[in-house]
Amino acid sequence: MSYAPSPAALEKIEGTIALYPEKPAALLPVLHIIQGESGFISAAAEAWAAAKLGLRPVRVREVLSFYTMFRRAPAGRTTLQVCRNLSCALAGADDILGLIREKLGIGPGETTSDGAVTLVTAECLGHCDHAPCLQVDGVDHGPVTRETVAALIEELKAHV
Amino acid sequence: MSGLKRVGLTIDGLKVQAAEGTSILKAAEQAGVVIPHFCYHPALEIEGNCRMCVVEIEGLPKLEPSCSALVREGLVVRTSTERVREARKDVLAFLLAEHPLDCPICDKAGECRLQDYYDRHGLTASRMVEPRERREKKLAIGRGLILDRERCVLCTRCVRFLRQMPGTGELGVFERGLRSEVGIFEDAPVDNGYSGNLVDICPVGAITAEDFRFKTRAWFLARKPSVCPHCGRGCAVTVESVSGYPLAKGERRVYRITARENPAVNGFWICDLGRDGRRDIDEGRHARLMKAGVPVAGLSWQTALADVAAAIRTVPGPERSAGIAVVLNGRLTCEELALAKRLFVAGLGLSKVYFADRKPGSADGLLLTAERLPNGRGVLEAGFAPRLPALDEIAAADVLLVFGPYLSEHLAEEALAKAWAGIPSKFLFSAHEGPLDRLADIVFPVAVPAEKSGTYINVDGTRQTFAQAVKPAAGVAAESAILAGLANLLALDAGGGDAR
Ligand code: SF4
Ligand code: SF4
Ligand code: FES
Numbered sequence: 001m002s003y004a005p006s007p008a009a010l011e012k013i014e015g016t017i018a019l020y021p022e023k024p025a026a027l028l029p030v031l032h033i034i035q036g037e038s039g040f041i042s043a044a045a046e047a048w049a050a051a052k053l054g055l056r057p058v059r060v061r062e063v064l065s066f067y068t069m070f071r072r073a074p075a076g077r078t079t080l081q082v083c084r085n086l087s088c089a090l091a092g093a094d095d096i097l098g099l100i101r102e103k104l105g106i107g108p109g110e111t112t113s114d115g116a117v118t119l120v121t122a123e124c125l126g127h128c129d130h131a132p133c134l135q136v137d138g139v140d141h142g143p144v145t146r147e148t149v150a151a152l153i154e155e156l157k158a159h160v
Numbered sequence: 161m162s163g164l165k166r167v168g169l170t171i172d173g174l175k176v177q178a179a180e181g182t183s184i185l186k187a188a189e190q191a192g193v194v195i196p197h198f199c200y201h202p203a204l205e206i207e208g209n210c211r212m213c214v215v216e217i218e219g220l221p222k223l224e225p226s227c228s229a230l231v232r233e234g235l236v237v238r239t240s241t242e243r244v245r246e247a248r249k250d251v252l253a254f255l256l257a258e259h260p261l262d263c264p265i266c267d268k269a270g271e272c273r274l275q276d277y278y279d280r281h282g283l284t285a286s287r288m289v290e291p292r293e294r295r296e297k298k299l300a301i302g303r304g305l306i307l308d309r310e311r312c313v314l315c316t317r318c319v320r321f322l323r324q325m326p327g328t329g330e331l332g333v334f335e336r337g338l339r340s341e342v343g344i345f346e347d348a349p350v351d352n353g354y355s356g357n358l359v360d361i362c363p364v365g366a367i368t369a370e371d372f373r374f375k376t377r378a379w380f381l382a383r384k385p386s387v388c389p390h391c392g393r394g395c396a397v398t399v400e401s402v403s404g405y406p407l408a409k410g411e412r413r414v415y416r417i418t419a420r421e422n423p424a425v426n427g428f429w430i431c432d433l434g435r436d437g438r439r440d441i442d443e444g445r446h447a448r449l450m451k452a453g454v455p456v457a458g459l460s461w462q463t464a465l466a467d468v469a470a471a472i473r474t475v476p477g478p479e480r481s482a483g484i485a486v487v488l489n490g491r492l493t494c495e496e497l498a499l500a501k502r503l504f505v506a507g508l509g510l511s512k513v514y515f516a517d518r519k520p521g522s523a524d525g526l527l528l529t530a531e532r533l534p535n536g537r538g539v540l541e542a543g544f545a546p547r548l549p550a551l552d553e554i555a556a557a558d559v560l561l562v563f564g565p566y567l568s569e570h571l572a573e574e575a576l577a578k579a580w581a582g583i584p585s586k587f588l589f590s591a592h593e594g595p596l597d598r599l600a601d602i603v604f605p606v607a608v609p610a611e612k613s614g615t616y617i618n619v620d621g622t623r624q625t626f627a628q629a630v631k632p633a634a635g636v637a638a639e640s641a642i643l644a645g646l647a648n649l650l651a652l653d654a655g656g657g658d659a660r
Contacts (some may be wrong), residue, residue: 043345043346046345047345056329056332056345056350057345057346057348058329058330058331058332058344058345058440059329059332060345061334061343061345062332062333062334063333064333065335065336066334066335066336123337
């Protein structure tokens, strides 16, 4: 297992590192660049980033696993993020999650067998005034209802 | 020290003086007020994550963590008001909400902070109705250490220790919130020479050592201070043994060696080599006197010592200097070395007094020194110029007295056997079995340092006097007793009381 970014990504990474007085400070943007290119961050990519920034791989893993927006396994073509923090939970996020599970046959952290959709839960998408809310590939939807979610899923399925 | 300003404050009504920059927790401790804590460790960076140490400070609206709040002139601190006690209860309730009820099978039970604090500060019934989280319970993280994530209270002592002390940083805290867990990166295990300290500093039973797991209970162990004999540092250790009842054969006597605090030598830590020294105390030991390579029952070392004295007497005075050779070692205490000097050099007038010790290893830049003997400075102080004997220097002797099994580390066994074959009388005084055993006329089983009392001087010249930590088996004698006995038999001066 090894990892190397494309020349374009590498150039971006090096440009990013140069913006900071300390290399380790570039960790988050570097991880974003890697994920942007590969769709996820493998253990080999973590080790690569660690070496690049003069960090221990353990430290990269700490940061990477802290944030829910980083993926450590390849995701489906579409990522569905459902918030389950306080406002959304009170507004019925669990019910929405249940519906998605029913329709797609996957739970949080899982990807449909055809590789179309990955479902993850999020702790607050910053959209509490539109609870319950979710994001489809970074685009906010909310407040959602069982009906709008059902329609959304049909659309996602058709999209494939 | 003089540069540090001292400030005065009040802790639980006591007027306390402490150096500027001291934490309230430390100042309280110095005044004899113990504040419960999990994440604080005197040698580690302050993290303030457990909140067990909160105290009330007059004038401040909220409780403050005493491990990170510093002393200030005129502070009035209270460590056990109703509010503080309630806060501690809550901290414990949160920790216990996800803690398994493992105490009956947990190695830490009896010396666990969570257990002790619950008993002193908690005593609340569980309010959890949900099932507890299930987590990894026996994750091998390297060096024989096992991580139990259900027991972990996420104090990060282990993480900070590895980043700070050996500087290897193999552990980290992954995920966050409820899902937080300690772990290694992929398959890069904890791998450094100080890993055993993790077991000492983990405040609960989350990191345990395979070598100790499920072997005994903490409350069966007698803890005695001693000094580690495995290198020139001479770290302060605690030897933890079961000796209260007769042990069945094969049962352990010394269950573990743990670090003992000594700011002048080792701080709070010991290396894994020293920790593994428990084997040196219990394994490969001579339990009985051996004659011509065969253990003999019912023969005491005192009786056998007469043979040694008789052999020495066969060499007439003027020929002794060349005819009797002695090999000593740097594991002997200062007291024993002084005795040896008086007996062999002053008393018998010997010139062939040599030294053989463990071969040097490599120093690790932390505690472990290249020298693998505990009392090299003591040897010099006693007035010896230690030198390994050449094979023919031994071979020329009529009587040979060897202390310790280390000669065979330096000279080839076959060559040694040939040289020894020509020596009329040869005696070995050794704690451990070794290739020399079959070569000696008589092998006397002697005590290991943990079974002795005495003084060692470490590589920095620090003198440490220690008492006996475990009793030797019946029939095993310390070299001090043997040297004194020999002096007695030869009617030589053993130097009064210090022999015993
Ligand atoms: S394993 Fe022990 S020392 Fe490490 S964080 Fe958990 S409780 Fe603290
Ligand atoms: S550093 Fe030396 S004295 Fe200290 S524990 Fe290790 S071997 Fe023993
Ligand atoms: S000991 Fe102060 S917060 Fe943990």
